[in-house]
Amino acid sequence: MNPALFLDRDGVVNHEVGYLHHPADVRWVPGIFPLCRTAQSLGYKLVVVTNQSGIARGLYTEADFHTLMDWMRAEFLAQNVTLDAVYFCPYHPEHGVGPYKREHPDRKPAPGMLLRAARDLSLDLARSVLVGDRCSDIAAANAAGVAHAFLLRGTEPHPCPGPHHSIDSLAAVEAWLNTQPKLATGQLGNWETEP
DSSP states (O other): OBOEEEEOTBTTTBOOOSSOOOGGGOOBOTTHHHHHHHHHHTTOEEEEEEEOHHHHTTSSOHHHHHHHHHHHHHHHHHTTOOOOEEEEEOOOTTTOOGGGOSOOTTSTTSOHHHHHHHHHHTBOGGGOEEEESSHHHHHHHHHHTOSEEEEETTSOSSOOSSSBEEESOHHHHHHHHTTGGGSOTTOOOSOOOBO
């Protein structure tokens, strides 16, 4: 069983621009490609897990999402990185339109997308890592049993509950990954865990 590097998309892979659905609007978060190359070289599966309430709100379609993700996958391949899977949740319990207006176990902070990925890809969640920029990402990781959750500072105005590492850049996650062969499964290493 492989560990995974789970990545939230908007705010972690690409800068948040508000309901992104055009390739022309993509701005990569610094460090995303080196982080993914390092994780891939260490045997991590690369999995994107993203809430997409823009679909629920009728701002773009599932087809638009897939078209953008096909383009993003190609950009990753050009950087010698293969995304192993992409999971998305197109539902929203309040702002959804028509059949998209519902709660769903895939919608973070619920752990559905991570648990599906674990089943589909035979992942070891106890050795896996998630990088997000919102408390809902941390909550999903904690609920799924992902051992190591990283929160990119700058999005959430208040501290997130649950065990996680707060970081200022993706380079910090890459550096941490490079220490992992020296650590036993389940250890957090020399990082402060908040709270």
